[in-house]
Amino acid sequence: MAGILAWFWNxxxxxxxxxxxxxxxxTDEATFPQAEDLYLACPLACCMFMIRxxxxRFIARPCALGLKIQASGPQKAxxxxxxxxxxxxxxxxxDEKRLEGLSKQLDxxxxxxxxxxxxxxxxxxxSTLARFCxxxxxxTFYLYIFTYGVRFLKKDFLLMFLHHVVTICLISFSYVNNMARVGTLVMCLHDAADVLLEAAKMANYGKCQRLCNVxxxxxxxxFISSRLGVYPVWILNSTVFESWEIVGPYPSWWVFNVLLVLLQALHTFWSYLIVRIACRAISRGKAGKWNPLHVSKDDRSDIESSSDEDEVLPPSQKHQTNGTNGTNGYLSSSPCPDEH
Structure with missing residues (x-):
């Protein structure tokens, strides 16, 4: 075991x-990240879970009920x-074979x-209530973390906004090899967009369509400006080129920067999806109300429709059923109550 640890921490x-x-x-003059500090992540995660x-229970749920968001879920079997x-x-x-067997067994x-x-x-x-909460x-979490990051990182005149969710491997890497500032800046940059995403979903659950669109x-x-602009121009430029001139490359330097470049590839892919969603929504909205997130899918919140039930409903009830049970977890077309 000692030999394995010595090899790992080379x-x-x-x-x-x-x-x-x-x-x-x-020392008294300087403080550095210590690898053993990462053990604190487990008890901190438990504390965050309890806080959530x-x-x-006591803040988000009363707000949802005040917005008339129902706690009832889909019909139970x-x-x-x-x-x-x-x-x-x-x-x-x-499958079809098993369905036939169950049909004979149960009549x-x-x-x-x-x-x-x-x-x-x-x-x-x-339910919609649970998703709103x-x-x-x-x-709330992203807003607090982003505000905290801006407060303590901008005082050093680092004009970068970075990311909230990197993989645990990337965060740990940045901490162990003393690139903690890069890791925290990346997390801060990503929090900036996540605040607006969760706010849009809250507006959707509260049926405030216009606010959700904005x-x-x-x-x-x-999202696009921070992850396709700020991130590559300032962050990758600093970690790849400037750090090469200051400390030179070494094995963990290569791994760390490969992870950051892969993250940029993900940013490009996600930005493409966002632009595609927006284009589809605009094209569909020409005939009616613009609904930017209506074309995106959220598997957690899709309620499977029943084709045989739709056949027996009158047109007015079909429309109501699709509006309630066919939403995709991001947007519905119902306006906010104060917009009638």
Whole structure:
């Protein structure tokens, strides 16, 4: 074990050639990140989880109820021990052969069994109230973290806004090899856009369509400008080119910068998706109300529609059913109550 630890923490991998672990020990004059500090992540994560539960229960939920967001979920499937066992232990999407077998075993027609599995799958998905509470928590968390980051990083005149969600590997890497400032700046940059995204989702759940549209446009502009502008021009330029001249390359330097470049590739892909969503929404909105997020999908919140139920509903009820159960978790077309 000692040999494995010595190999893993090899100074020639983690540090520049003229630096040793002894140089990074804390002194009265200077303080450096210590790898063992990462152990604090586990108890801190537990504390954050408890804080989230309290926040969603006593703050977000009353706000949602005040906006008339319903706590009721989709229609529940009638209790059936045989189908429940198949659903939990075998498959949630039975094939045609299994459906026929269950039909003979239960003396139910296949369409009834299909409807039961559809309703049972819908029960697994969170209600609009739960999704609103989740978005309100994320909105509050990202806003606080972003404000905190700006307050303590801009005082050093670092005109960069960076990211909230990098992989644990990238965050740990930046901490262990003493590039903690880069890691925190990347997290801060990403928080700027996430605040607007969660605010747009809250407006959607509250049926404030116009506000949601404005927030989505703001989110898209901040996302693209920060992750395709600020991130590569200032962050990657500093970590790849300026650091090469200051400390030179070493093994962990290569790994760290490869991860940052891969992150930029993800930024480009996500920006493409956002632009495509906006273009589709604009083209669809020519015939009616503009709905920027209506074409995007959120698998957690899609309620599976029932084709056989739609056939027996009158046109007015079909429209109401699709508006309630067919939303995609981001937008609906209902205006805010004060906009009638």
């Amino acid at each position: 100074e020639r991998f983690w540090l520049p050639h003229n630096v040793t672990w002894a140089d990074l020990k804390n 539960l309290v926040f969603e 009638q209790p059936n021990a045989i189908l429940e066992k198949v659903f939990t232990a075998i498959t949630k999407h039975p 139910w027609d296949v369409r009834t069994i299909q409807r039961w599995f559809r309703q049972r799958r819908n029960q697994e998905k969170p 989740e978005s309100m928590w994320r909105f 927030l989505f446009v703001m989110f898209a502009l901040v």
